Amino acid sequence: MKKGKRRLIGFTLAAILLVLTACNNNGGKETQPSATSSETASQTGESKKPAQDGKYDPPITLTTVRTVESTVKFADGDSMENNVWTRAYEEEYGIKVKTLWAVDVSQWEQKLNLTIASGDIPDFFRVSATQFKQLAEAGMLADLTDAYNEHASDRVKSLLTEEGTGAIESATIDGKLMAIPFTNPSREGVPMVYIRADWLKALNLPEPKTMEDLLKISEAFATQDPDKNGKPDTYGLAIDKDFTLMNGFFNSFHAYPGILIKDGEGKLTSGLIQPEMKTALATLQKMFKGKQIDPEFGAKDITKVFETVANGKVGIMFYPYYGPLYPMQAGVDKDPTVDWKAFPIMSIDDKPAKSQTALGVLGYWVVKKEVKHPEAVVKMLNFWDKTFYENLSTEVHEKFNTSPDGGNQVWLLNNIAAYKAFKNSDASLQIIDALKTGDTSKLNPENKGVYERVQKFKEGDLTNWGWGRIFDDGGSMSVSNYYRDNDLYVNDEFTTSPLESMVQKGPVLTKLQMEAFTKIILGHSSPDEFDNFAKQWLELGGKEMLADANEWYLKKK
CATH class of the missing domain: 3.40.190.10 (Periplasmic binding protein-like II)
Structure with missing residues (x-):
């Protein structure tokens, strides 16, 4: 998990601690873009097709809504609509993302419910299980079955099924995949x-x-x-x-x-x-x-x-x-x-x-029925997997994940994500091995940062006590791995x-x-x-x- 100066590997702790943060960059105010509805992919008369390299030419535009994350600091000139993630979507796939509004997490549910009630929903966005059910029953969502089967990378398909088929099943209605599950490591987070x-x-x-x-x-x-x-x-x-x-x-x-x-x-x-x-x-x-x-x-x-x-x-x-x-x-x-x-x-x-263990799903990414290229959302999820899990070079890590000082959670600017079931468990095994051998060559930048914190604790720095008690041998992640090795779960x-x-x-x-x-x-x-x-x-x-x-x-x- 990552959490500012308390950066940790994964998501759950970050989600909890975000609630405790006193303020956010935009003070909870909405951001209003200048985009008009005629710009969106869902309402464009021409059906644009991606080139052979998978990039839409000309680019398409998708609208969305989201929360403002208090632990994100925009670089000079950047904004919710213009940042490393949105620029990468356009450069990689020819997908422009327009944010219709963004609010503090405390206002999110009410604002989203009003948007859904109005019937004027964005092209793609995250919803709760109840909201997903309401939208599906109202016939407002695109069938993502073909988009997922044909465009999701093998890594993404593995990511969404790491804890079993339950997450995908929960997003499937009458045999059709009507959403992309926002998976979360439920087994890793059991008490x-x-x-x-x-x-x-x-x-x-x-x-x-x-x-x-x-x-x-x-x-x-x-x-x-x-x-x-x-x-x-x-x-x-x-x-x-x-x-x-x-x-x-x-x-x-x-x-x-x-x-x-x-x-x-x-x-x-x-x-x-x-x-x-x-x-x-x-x-x-x-x-x-x-x-x-x-x-x-x-x-x-x-x-x-x-x-x-x-x-x-x-x-x-x-x-x-x-x-x-x-x-x-x-x-x-x-x-x-x-x-x-x-x-x-x-x-x-x-x-x-x-x-x-409950179903490991935080919510659902849904696509409006009228969107002509629902596979574009799947492509963005592929990009998330590549930058957050696959390509863990220092350059990519500092650009898309977390700033070098750990104080800026750039990864929260993604527009679609899913979390691995055992990311922290796997990381802890690598960190424990490095602590025993002193060989850090196999650690990615994120895990090496945790390794360094644990080392500081072992040297007497109690400000890093929590890191030691989680990732050192015999720590809480060792307990989590014991559960995993012995399948000690009731689903x-x-x-x-x-x-x-x-x-x-x-x-x-x-x-x-x-x-x-x-x-x-x-x-x-x-x-x-x-x-x-x-x-x-x-x-x-x-x-x-x-x-x-x-x-x-x-x-x-």
Whole structure:
């Protein structure tokens, strides 16, 4: 991932940290180009054809809309419509990109919904799963089947299917590819469990091997004053009010909220309402009564919990591999004695613990039905793959990816992208090998930059602690590779855009879940209340949702 001065390999952390950035280059204001609709490829009467080298002559113009990225700094004279990426599209393929508007990410969804509602959509743009479904049902999207089959490079096809066929399937309607999935490394980003290693040492506790071991450590962290300040002010487990941090905990009990799994008959059912979830909630209630959980967790979102982590008040957290950079580095910056270590999630019994993984798709790149050359969008995706993944020379890296000082994320100016499933995993293996041998000749510029940060940490520079705890041998990426090597995943079996019943019933069921789970953990309800919750969940829309999902699943087979 890359993130300004905290540049990391991939996307997920950058997406999270962008939310925390205070401002952006354009202050969230829209940029309005001077292009007229008559210039666009979709409304040009003449069907322009690319020359033999794949370049359109004369050039074609495609319109789009997008977000303004706060971590991008335009070079002198550059703009959203005139930058290294847009110039490259034109030079390479004869494709001009006109940005109709660009807004801050906080305004994106509302602005895009208004654009879609108006019926006047750009030639290509990124949408959510729900928006994709709406546009497809309205007959507003181009069929990309031929464009993809004939023009996508083998590397791009491999990129979009690295985690399996689910991403492509989710963009396919009635056998036609109606969008390009914006793939994201879901398996690489599954939770692991982080433990305060310095607290283990302070209390003379061994590293855990089972979930029972972890629960004992949680109790010790809450009751034995691990920070040695003489106050009962530490907690075992980090929990937020929305249970964002809890999937890894639930997975340790073989419970899988938020995804559909197969039941004993091979049908789809919700992982949320299985008996294993009841056992996990009963355990959380016991932990809460034992003061292992912040009594105010029900009022704290994930940002507030991260403050607790940074302030050194909690010792166990389930989180993806990038946790050492955020939020844990902040704690190390405050107190250099702080140290966290990542472990694979642990099982409550003799069955292996597996992490749930959702469909690895951030959204969908769609093309308006009237566009005469939908393959142009596929060509731009080929270019993304060439510059971001294939050609990793220092020159290309600094031109299209990240500035030499790491402070300018030029790569975010791309107009279409897709992310590899295991980019960071692969990079970590190369970096670990280089750390052991001292041979950096096989590292590309990006990985070499990470290698140098890890080396600085190993030499005592704690400002790079997070990089060391991710990419050094035994770091969080080593845990991610352990999951990968042993296929320790439970996949979401639902791999298409949300069904109508899910869109309608989902918010009510989510609210029901939050209220029921919170009451059980706080002790306001018995764990047996979970049975009533599961019944209500089915009655208030879950049964309808599962019926629709199984109807889709049968057709898929």
